[in-house]
Every structure is written in structure tokens, then in C-alpha cells.
Amino acid sequence: MARAATTSDVFNAIAEPQRRDVLALLKAGEWPATGLAERLGMSPSQASKHLRVLREVGLVRVREVGKQRLYELDARGLRPVHEWAGGFAQFWNESFDRLDTYVQELKEQQ
Template sequence: MGAALPKHDVFQAIADPTRRQLLKLLADGEMHVTGISEHFPMSRTAVSKHLRILSDAGLVKQRKVGRETRYSLQPEPLLELKHWLSYFERFWENKMVALKHYVESEEVDGQ
């Protein structure tokens, strides 16, 4: 049988701003839940719930070190998000090109 599907998908997992902050924090390296909790104005239990959702989506890995649980970022699932967003880059690129032309034309007119 194949691997079980994640309980949460990447899009659900990153929808919450706290979970996005957690991912940024873990990008700097592995941390234990107490150390992570110090960065947030919420209980350690609330932080653990957010970490569980990220773990369910495959974005965070946990491992036991003695009595401590340590968490680390697993960025591979973010590729799904990157691929989805890349479709829309063409719209951003068009806006940036138009802005560049506008700014350059204003500079020429203003000289």
C-alpha cells in the first residue's frame, strides 16, 4: 500500500499567519517547542496545535531527543505552492513591465 495522504494540504496549512511565522522561524534550524513558543503570544499548547497541522501537511518534521520534541522545516511540500503560484507570475510580470515603462516615461518627460 502507498503512503497515507496528508491530513491537511499545504494551502490549508499556510493559510494561518501564525503557521507562516512558524515556518519562517524553523527555516533557521531545528527547535524545541518551548523555544518556539517563546516567539509567540500564545500558550505552548496552541503552538503545538499549529505545529501538528504543519506536520500533518508534511511541512514540519518532529523527532524526539530525550524528553524533548524537536521540530524542523521540511520545505519540499512548498514546491506545490510554488508551482501553483508560478502560473500567476505572468500577471505580476505584466504589471511590473507596465510600471517600468510608466516610470521611465515620467523620467523622460520630467527632464
């Protein structure tokens, strides 16, 4: 089965660890591509490729200031990921509740 293009949706785009690293840096504010590349230890062309993918799926916005392009996080694009992951919240809450009950039962037995 062929793998979907990284620009087809946000899940494919964030499957790449370096793109997640880019997003983590952008949480703090705007960065130029060269600064991101330097900070993450990648070449400028690698950073540009990652930023292009993130831009195409709606996770990053870019604005030009003179000759420089500044990139910033657009967290609205993470909504599908948040909604999908949120579907597991009930599962984890119930699992932790069962664990708490079990621990209390062990304490009472001692």
C-alpha cells in the same frame, strides 16, 4: 459552504498566521515546541496544535532527542504553494514592464 479542514492541504494549513510564524522561525533551524511557544507568545498547547497541523500536511518534521522533540521545516511541502504563486510571475513581470515603459514615456515628454 463548509471550510476544508486545516490538515487537508498546505494552503489551508498556512492560512493561519501563527502557523506561518512557526514556519518562519523554523527556517533558521530546529526548535523545541516549548521554545517556539515562548518565542511566539502562545501556550505550549497552542504550539503543539499548530505543529501537529504542519506535520500532518508535510511542512514540519520532528525528531526526538532524549525526552525533547525537535521540530524542523520540511520546505518540500511548500512546493504546491510555490508552483501556484509562480504562475503569477509572468503577470507581475509584464505589469512591471508596462509600468517601466510608461515611466520612460513620461520622462521623454518632459
